[in-house]
Amino acid sequence: MTVAACASVSAGLVTYLFRMRYRAGGLMGTSALLCIFVLAIAVGAISRLLPGATAGGILLLLEAVTAIVAFVVGIAIWPMIPRLVGQPTRQEANEANALLMEGQAANRRLIDQLSDLNRDLESRVAGRTAELETVQHRFEMALDGSDISIxxxxxxxxxxxxxxxxxxxxxxxxxGRQPADLLPPVEAAELIAIVRRVLAGGAPERFEISFTLGGRQRWFEGFIEPVIVNGSVTGVLTAAIDVSRYKEHEREMRDILRELTHRSKNLLAVVQGIARQSAEGCPEAAGFLAPFGGRLLALSAAHELLVQNGWRGILLDEVVTRAWADVGGTSTIRVDLDGPRVLLGPDVAQNVMLGAHELVMAAAKQPPDRVSISWAMLPDGGFRLEWRMFGTEAVEISDFGQRLLRTVLPVVLDGEVTALDISEAGFAYGVRGRIGPQLQLAQRSA
Structure with a gap:
């Protein structure tokens, strides 16, 4: 019975070892030792069943070997005890399995949440992509066929x-090209200088450039802005607007205005000629023709300056300088001009030109030693003009000039006359006005 039991246990352990030979973990080493131990007991039991005649020394040797093997197995089993103790029980394995199932369920829930988030993200990305496509489509529609190049x-x-x-x-x-490959040398150098300033300083700049393209002169205006990536300027973005048709239209308008000026001067000359012809045979009209012709000439000069400036206005110093240039006998008079760059609107410029003409005519009749003409913009939004003639005690201004200086100029300047008299120091005319659309400080480009 002992031999049968040992054989059964050994067979069971061998079966276990055979089935676990390719699987990791388990109790392979312990099972092998137990199998050897049981086989040793079985061999010992068999040796005792042998007949006494055949036993002798062989039996004693077999029992000794069996005892040694059993002893070795008994010693070798102890290092495996901690591992055996560390093996989980069925309850612990069931609890671990339950925790594993809970972890798997949590992982599935997390996967479901991640799937929902992924679907939401994909939906948002699709929405943003559609928005970007819409914006791009609008951008392309706005630029296609326009005169704007990016x-x-x-x-x-x-x-x-x-x-x-x-x-x-x-x-x-x-x-893949550079500005020097597409533009003439001078224009390319100008554009490159602007681009380098933007790259160095990071501040946008505007530009205007003209060159021949497609067999005709083209004009472009636009701006250059820096492209900033991670706080560094990596390039520039340029928007160029083709303003050629506007420039051509402006040139046509200048030609038309020049032609209009020419015809207006001809018309004024015709009016002057009619007045001269009408005065023949009337000696009393001779004193009328000279001042009348001078005033027509002053109006013509104002109109000519307005055309040259695109009808935007005339600088005050240009009006005064032209008034002195158009009256003879004044080249020896010293004239001092002092004041900022003030732009007179078309309506004001024509009346100021007439007023300056009357004052210059008065100076031509009784030349003073010196003339001082000064003007200034006042802090309260006002404007002051003073015209002084030194070294003369007799300044005669016509009735027309008196009315113009006293009444018309204050109205067009939206102000008042501050002085119009003669004294021992000389003649003085002063007028104040208000800064506005028809009277303003001119920009340097004006």
Whole structure:
């Protein structure tokens, strides 16, 4: 019975070892030792069943070997005790399995949440993509067929992106090129200087450039802004607007205005001629023709200056200088001008020109030693003009000039006369006005 039990246990352990030979973990080492131990007991039991005649020394040797094997197994089993103790029980395995199931359920819930978040993110990305496509479509619709070109240059001054290039250029003509490859040397150098300033300082700048493109002169205006990535300027973005048709229209308008000025001067000459012819045979009209012709000449000069300035107005110093230049006999008079760059609107400029003409005519009749003409913008929004003639005690201003200086000029300047008299020091005329659309400080480009 002992041998049968040992054989059964050994067979069971061998079966366990055979089935676990390719699987990790388990009790392979412990099972092998137990199998050896049981086999040793079985061999010992068998040796005792052998007949006494055959036993002798062999039996004693077999029992000794069996005892040694059993002893070795008994010693070798102890290092495996901690591992055996560390093996989980069925309850612990069930609890671990339950925790594992809970973890798997939590992972599935997390996966479901991540899937929901991913679907929401994909939906948002799709929405933003649609919005960007809509914005891009509007951008393209706004620029296609327009006179606006968008170009991007990198820090090497190479065109890296372009949209709606000016005809007849194409994207292939621009991409990978530099301004010097597309523009004349002078214009290219000017544009490159602006781009380098923007790259260095990071401040946008405007530009205006003209060159021949497509067989005709073209004008472009626009601005250059820096492209900033991670706080560093990596290039510039340029928006160029083709203003050629406006420039051509402006040139046509200047030609028309010059022709209108020419015809107006002819008309004034005709009026002057009619007045002269009408005065023949009337000796009393002779004193009328000279001042009348001078006033017509002053109006013609004002009109000519307005045309030259695009009818935007005339600088006050230009009005005074022209008034002195058109009256003979005044070249020896010293005239001092002092004042800022003040732009007179068309209505004010014509009346100021007439008033200056009357004062210059008075100076031509009785030349003073010196004339001082000064003007200034006042802090309260006012304007002051003073016209003084020194070294003369007899200044005669016509009745027309008196009415013009006393009544008309204060009205057009929205102010009042401060002085119009003669004294021992000389003649003085002063008028105040208000700063507004018809009287303002001129910009340097004016």
């Amino acid at each position: 170009l991007e240059l990198d820090a090497r001054l190479v065109f890296t992106w372009v949209y709606n290039p000016p005809r007849p250029l194409t994207q292939a003509d621009v991409l």
